[in-house]
Amino acid sequence: MKVVLVVIGKTDEAYLQTGIEKFEKRLKHYLPYEMQVIPDLKKTKNLSNNQQKSMEGQLLLQTFKAGDHILLLDEKGKEYRSVEFATMIQKHMVAGLKRLVFVIGGPYGFSDEVYAKANGKISLSKMTYSHQMVRLVFTEQLYRAMTILKNEPYHHE
Numbered sequence: 001m002k003v004v005l006v007v008i009g010k011t012d013e014a015y016l017q018t019g020i021e022k023f024e025k026r027l028k029h030y031l032p033y034e035m036q037v038i039p040d041l042k043k044t045k046n047l048s049n050n051q052q053k054s055m056e057g058q059l060l061l062q063t064f065k066a067g068d069h070i071l072l073l074d075e076k077g078k079e080y081r082s083v084e085f086a087t088m089i090q091k092h093m094v095a096g097l098k099r100l101v102f103v104i105g106g107p108y109g110f111s112d113e114v115y116a117k118a119n120g121k122i123s124l125s126k127m128t129y130s131h132q133m134v135r136l137v138f139t140e141q142l143y144r145a146m147t148i149l150k151n152e153p154y155h156h157e
């Protein structure tokens, strides 16, 4: 099973990029993983927040493939303990899923069309992070999940 993390716009802070690369490098020892970056929209100053969300939504929808299991990262989504998150990923692996796709919204979140297409929503906390910051928090959690599944001494309860 491949895990794909779809994000909007390049990571814009070096301190985030360094952390994300650290966990992505580690992740590749456990499973096929890719961060798919949708280029930032241009001239967003002329767009309302809803227009931007809707245009980003159209680009997001184009990245999805038939058979994908799509989970949106959303502060109003389901909260998991790290062990539960690992178990959820394992279930998809065992079931033979081809692509587990996690999606981080743009600065204004997801359009209704993207919500309608998704299979579920996952919250990393009830607090809201920037769409840039979430990348680092999520890649660390994904790495943590992999170490839990391999019984490695990274996670402590």
Ligand SMILES: C[S@@+](CC[C@H](N)C(=O)[O-])C[C@H]1O[C@@H](n2cnc3c(N)ncnc32)[C@H](O)[C@@H]1O
Binding pocket: 072, 073, 074, 075, 076, 103, 104, 105, 106, 107, 108, 109, 110, 122, 123, 124, 125, 126, 127, 128, 129, 130, 131, 132, 134
């Ligand atoms: C700045 S937030 C957008 C928040 C905005 N309230 C909205 O309409 O959804 C940008 C993106 O970061 C992600 N995000 C932010 N906080 C999160 C959290 N606590 N859990 C999961 N994802 C989060 C989501 O993908 C969200 O679409």
